[in-house]
Amino acid sequence: xxxxxxxxxxxxxxxxxxxxxxxxxxxxxxxxxxxxxxxxxxxxxxxxxxxxxxxxxxxxxxxxxxxxxxxxxxxxxxxxxxxxxxxxxxxxxxxxxxxxxxxxxxxxxxxx
Numbered sequence: 001x002x003x004x005x006x007x008x009x010x011x012x013x014x015x016x017x018x019x020x021x022x023x024x025x026x027x028x029x030x031x032x033x034x035x036x037x038x039x040x041x042x043x044x045x046x047x048x049x050x051x052x053x054x055x056x057x058x059x060x061x062x063x064x065x066x067x068x069x070x071x072x073x074x075x076x077x078x079x080x081x082x083x084x085x086x087x088x089x090x091x092x093x094x095x096x097x098x099x100x101x102x103x104x105x106x107x108x109x110x111x112x
Contacts, residue, residue: 030060033105040094040101040111052080053094055087055101075100 030054039057044050055072058065076096080089082110089097094111101109 009067030064034107036106038109053089
């Protein structure tokens, strides 16, 4: 796949044998649910006083994180997002998120 966005800062080479080396494209395998150590917290910083529930500590692929985030947003009935390894759920839903995660098999989840 020729993804030009990943090569924006590369200088042109006249060497015909040159092959672009991609930076650390290690795909982290998603840990099984029972081994995930998820932390649930309430965050109000840099959010104009609005509270959000943060789920951090997920180890795995971005697609799996997106899927878990979608499940939590649907079950809580609120909006949110997933980015940079965090799931953000709008509002204070710490207890509800903990219950959902434990029911889904994330045994090591805890509220901090």
